Amino acid sequence: MSTPLDWKGYEPVLIPKISGLHQIDIYEKNGGYESLREVLLNKTKWPDAVSVVNEVKEANIRGRGGAGFNAGLKWSFMPPVDGGPRYLACNGDESEPGTFKDRKIFEYNPHLFIEGALIAAYAMSISTVYVYIRGEYRSFIQMMEKAVSDAYAKGYIGKNILGSGFSTEMVVHSGAGAYICGEETSLLESLEGKRGYPRVKPPFPAQRGLWGRPTTINNIETLANVPLVIKNGASWFKTIGAETHPGPVLYGISGHVNRPGVYELPSGMPILTLIQDVAGGMRNGKRIKAVIPGGSSTPVLRGDALEGVNMDADSLRQAGSMMGTAGMVIMDEDTDMVEVLWRISKFYHHESCGQCTPCREGTGWLEKILDKIMHGDGETRDLDLLLDVTTQMEGRTICALADAAAWPVRYTISRFREEFEARCRKSVYALA
Amino acid sequence: MEYSFSKDDLAKIDEIKSRYPEVMPATLPVLWLAQDKFGHVNEEVQKLVAETLDLPVSHVHGVAEFYTQYYKKEMGKFVLDVCTCLSCHIGGGYDILKHLEKTLGIKAGGTTNDGLFSLQEVECLGACGYAPMMQINNDVFVNHLTPEKTDQVVEGLRKGKYPEFESIAMPLNPNTSASKETV
Numbered sequence: 312m313s314t315p316l317d318w319k320g321y322e323p324v325l326i327p328k329i330s331g332l333h334q335i336d337i338y339e340k341n342g343g344y345e346s347l348r349e350v351l352l353n354k355t356k357w358p359d360a361v362s363v364v365n366e367v368k369e370a371n372i373r374g375r376g377g378a379g380f381n382a383g384l385k386w387s388f389m390p391p392v393d394g395g396p397r398y399l400a401c402n403g404d405e406s407e408p409g410t411f412k413d414r415k416i417f418e419y420n421p422h423l424f425i426e427g428a429l430i431a432a433y434a435m436s437i438s439t440v441y442v443y444i445r446g447e448y449r450s451f452i453q454m455m456e457k458a459v460s461d462a463y464a465k466g467y468i469g470k471n472i473l474g475s476g477f478s479t480e481m482v483v484h485s486g487a488g489a490y491i492c493g494e495e496t497s498l499l500e501s502l503e504g505k506r507g508y509p510r511v512k513p514p515f516p517a518q519r520g521l522w523g524r525p526t527t528i529n530n531i532e533t534l535a536n537v538p539l540v541i542k543n544g545a546s547w548f549k550t551i552g553a554e555t556h557p558g559p560v561l562y563g564i565s566g567h568v569n570r571p572g573v574y575e576l577p578s579g580m581p582i583l584t585l586i587q588d589v590a591g592g593m594r595n596g597k598r599i600k601a602v603i604p605g606g607s608s609t610p611v612l613r614g615d616a617l618e619g620v621n622m623d624a625d626s627l628r629q630a631g632s633m634m635g636t637a638g639m640v641i642m643d644e645d646t647d648m649v650e651v652l653w654r655i656s657k658f659y660h661h662e663s664c665g666q667c668t669p670c671r672e673g674t675g676w677l678e679k680i681l682d683k684i685m686h687g688d689g690e691t692r693d694l695d696l697l698l699d700v701t702t703q704m705e706g707r708t709i710c711a712l713a714d715a716a717a718w719p720v721r722y723t724i725s726r727f728r729e730e731f732e733a734r735c736r737k738s739v740y741a742l743a
Numbered sequence: 744m745e746y747s748f749s750k751d752d753l754a755k756i757d758e759i760k761s762r763y764p765e766v767m768p769a770t771l772p773v774l775w776l777a778q779d780k781f782g783h784v785n786e787e788v789q790k791l792v793a794e795t796l797d798l799p800v801s802h803v804h805g806v807a808e809f810y811t812q813y814y815k816k817e818m819g820k821f822v823l824d825v826c827t828c829l830s831c832h833i834g835g836g837y838d839i840l841k842h843l844e845k846t847l848g849i850k851a852g853g854t855t856n857d858g859l860f861s862l863q864e865v866e867c868l869g870a871c872g873y874a875p876m877m878q879i880n881n882d883v884f885v886n887h888l889t890p891e892k893t894d895q896v897v898e899g900l901r902k903g904k905y906p907e908f909e910s911i912a913m914p915l916n917p918n919t920s921a922s923k924e925t926v
Contacts (some may be wrong), residue, residue, distance in 0.1 A: 339767075405869050407829055407867075408866075408871065410871070414869060446881070447812070449882050449883075484771070484772070487773065488812030489811065503765075504763075504768040504769060504771060504806065505767070505802075505806065506805055507810075522764055563872060565830040565872045571874075573872065607829050607867075628768065640830055658866055662866065
């Protein structure tokens with residue numbers, strides 16, 4: 312049993328409550344770009360790029376985009392420098408339904424992310440950083456463009472940064488409306504100016520990424536943690552929140568709660584505390600029926616099975632779900648789970664890129680069968696048909712979109728079976 | 744309609760090309776530039792983009808078709824994208840869509856006869872905590888929609904009043920003593 316989290320005294324570090332922090336002058340006055348300066352110029356503390364990679368690896372910043380992979384470990388996969396270009400692609404596609412956190416960094420603390428991306432660029436000898444932001448975020452893209460140009464003007468990006476001899480460029484790139492571009496290899500295709508078709512792995516992006524060159528892809532929130540780790544040390548970072556999934560987390564809470572929004576708190580927060588104390592409890596005092604903990608693809612949890620479940624990878628795995636993006640969707644007792652599942656399936660059908668048959672056809676069938684059940688034309692055997700379709704999709708495609716579409720179907724039906732059966736006519740099996 | 748890029752546009756396109764080691768990555772940004780200028784990227788515009796970048800028309804067409812935010816045909820002056828995905832769905836997104844269908848007298852996917860409004864049902868826009876919501880002209884988000892607020896926005900647009908970016912303050916951790924204003 313770990314000690315209960317001291318979340319009430321937690322002071323935000325990703326989005327601290329400092330007025331005007333998005334302006335570069337105010338960011339600098341509050342210690343901004345000091346971590347970058349340290350890494351580039353303090354050769355006693357940071358003798359080389361590897362020392363930076365090691366510190367970040369030690370901190371165990373688990374990727375905040377959904378996969379939860381140790382960011383420093385990912386960096387260490389980059390091959391040795393060979394004189395050619397190397398790229399960092401920052402993933403701000405943020406398109407998993409229920410997820411709306413990175414936009415807070417773009418709006419409130421863009422320079423923290425830029426500083427983190429620059430430290431990553433130094434650590435991996437990156438020549439150009441591309442910041443890929445979903446096209447729907449036009450307002451936030453404009454904020455980022457302003458922030459990047461201010462950082463250029465101050466000499467934090469460009470040639471010979473702060474006189475260190477290290478140079479790197481940074482480009483903000485807008486998507487144009489495609490969920491799949493949040494998948495890392497699809498994002499690379501999109502950056503290359505093509506349709507966002509995911510690539511077969513291997514080769515992994517560290518070997519062959521953008522234009523065939525070594526590339527690392529990191530989520531925006533993941534990179535925003537980097538300057539904090541450099542400033543305060545990996546050991547500090549590991550004291551925050553859950554032991555195996557440490558650090559601050561931006562929890563995006565939406566649905567039937569009184570105060571939906573993005574909250575920065577330590578990882579490992581109990582789900583019930585997040586709903587009742589942080590987000591102000593359920594609207595109209597209703598009962599919690601279901602919680603999707605980390606974006607639409609993560610398996611739904613029943614409201615009566617939330618006791619003791621915390622928002623970290625291990626606790627959620629034990630509970631039968633995943634951390635994902637920590638985009639939590641809270642549903643009250645009046646929610647129609649058949650309708651919710653139909654809407655999620657409609658989304659994945661719309662967003663399937665069409666490359667792989669099991670996904671292109673499977674997502675369509677899921678939506679079609681659920682539509683039939685929703686309208687009262689389903690039979691109980693359709694539920695088994697749905698589960699059968701999911702088994703034909705999972706693990707049989709280039710990327711994980713098919714899995715992301717299959718899991719909600721599998722788990723929503725198994726965890727709310729009675730509700731689905733109530734909507735179906737009983738199948739009559741004729742004897743042969 | 745005759746489609747062409749001005750001298751300034753071409754200078755901007757050269758600047759866009761300089762951000763990448765190859766020409767093809769300029770496809771998405773130049774399609775955006777074209778859509779901002781012409782209001783859409785129909786096949787003629789796609790051809791113009793292809794010729795300007797010296798890329799195959801089939802490539803530009805394939806890209807334009809793949810991404811939902813590019814308008815492949817002429818749209819109304821104001822395009823209303825109503826989100827009905829997960830959090831907006833359970834927050835009443837379809838009620839807002841139906842309300843707009845009724846007030847505008849068109850179905851989702853249609854454009855009003857006066858060419859003023861196009862209405863679309865769209866997937867998650869990343870404003871889940873502020874549901875239901877819509878986006879106007881691929882630009883500003885209008886959050887926390889009610890039928891009344893939706894009417895006000897539509898009436899405002901008729902009078903040429905374009906909604907402003909709504910900054911949503913970070914909600915306060917109820918147990919910290921920080922000031923009310925966050926930005």
